[in-house]
Amino acid sequence: MSGVLVVLEERGGRIGRPGWEAAAAARQLAGADSISAAVLGAQTDALAAEAASGPFAKVLRVEHPLLAPYTADGFKLALEQVIRAESPDFVVFPHTYQVRDYAPALAARFGQSLVCDVVGIEPGPVFLRQLMQGRLAGAYRPQSRPCFVSVQAGSFRAEEAQAGASAAVEVFTPTMSGEQIRTRPSEPFRGSAQAVDLGAAQRIVSIGRGIRDAANLPIAQDLASALGAEIAASRPICDLGWLPMERQVGSSGQTVAPKLYLAAGISGAIQHLVGIKGSQCIVAINKDPEAPIFEVADYGIVGDLFEVLPAITEAVKSAGNP
């Protein structure tokens, strides 16, 4: 056993950024060992050609008609065979919804637990990931090999993965048959028509559980209108139906990049933080000084949002129109 295998993921016909970030993590893990990459699908020539520019000794085109569309059964079957043939020490994935759907079961086939959602790697290797909704960090040490790891979006620099020599491309044809695929997925579809494009908003006032009740929404809406901002929320607020789902920011909602992101009563779970990374200035208002939102905020006010938000609204109004 040696080396690192990276499983790249396709996004709109190309290797997605999460895949390149996983490749960057693989480089950190590999040291002097070689890195192989796998692309999966029914037709993988274009993907493999793109992957060949990465830091890989070898790119495996894992190709079978049953690998499109994605199913957990298909990907488990194919990757199990790849890993048995290649015997890597580490298998690295991007931490996407797709990977979450199959990688834990794939690792279990090797008697392993996936170390998921990794945000950093220390010598050992020891893998760092968040616990308690971001309030603590945990350090995990794998006890045996192969070790399965998935890396959180934005934690490794995709650019560091793209400088490499031209890799050898090989076709790998897994053995699988139709009756082994037990689920029948439909084509993806959009939910409701997206009337709000938060991605283009310059200013956003976003609320979380701290707002406590739908009846309290006007104090956030008042601030949003004083600032000329869109109103948005973390997932729980939309789950409760207090704001429509299209106003949700985070990994399951919209990704935003405003000049100003003001987060009120949002603790800052990683699923929310990945959606706001592109913001130029983050302001956090929270009663808990330990809330993880303060780890990414430029300005913080520790206090009761029911007092602080109206005070900001007043201060904005008396400073004149934005």
Place this chain on the structure above:
Amino acid sequence: MKIVVAIKQVPDRDSQVRIGPSGRWIDEADLQYAMNEPDAYALEEALLLKEKHGGEVIALCAGPERVAVTLREALAKGADRAIHVVCDDLAQRDALGVARLLAEAIRPENPDLVLTGLQSEDLGLGQTGVIMAELLGLPHSTLILQVEKTETGLKVKRELEEGWFQSIEMPTPALLTIQSGGNKLRYATLLGIKRAKTKEIRTVTVADLGAEVPPTVLLERVALPQKQKSTQFLSGSPKEAAAALVEKLRFEVRVL
């Protein structure tokens, strides 16, 4: 339909978590606990399916004695009976170890459907359901918002990234991990709470299940997270802090 719902008890999100003396886990003394919220959505989905199609809902939870409170809550909301896997060292087990315990507890029940939340609010691994499906040999799907019974099995609505969805058809028995927000959570009624007192909670031990294996991954340290930015805290009364903030936003960040 016979449905098992795997539920986790987690520290209440408003309770202060502190690092324990060993530095390897949190200090569990004086913590308030609650039902993991995604699991509450899984329970809700199970209860709705039972109301529509009949059958039985069995709540399953692994953990020390205190988790009986969470199982009692599930019974009060409408689960018919419960299984408590008594385990005092849940936090020392990896995802595979915990899923093995739960899968062995589920196996003799032969359910038509196993539901659980997509992830826990404490460890957030999001793996238990997927591994249980693998161990039980069941087809599965994750991040499910709606479940519909069909003639041949199930049709489910799965959440994808960035506002996309897909529907998936699969045979039963099957396992689904439920995303929050698909339904509205119910409260236990007074009658429900009263009835729950007479419902069965069967306890099984780790030894009974014969699923003891050493962990493949060790959590060897917990720490406070490293700050990514140096936050400038604005202090004073709400009015003073607000005035300072607007000043910064106008003249330093220049967004106003």
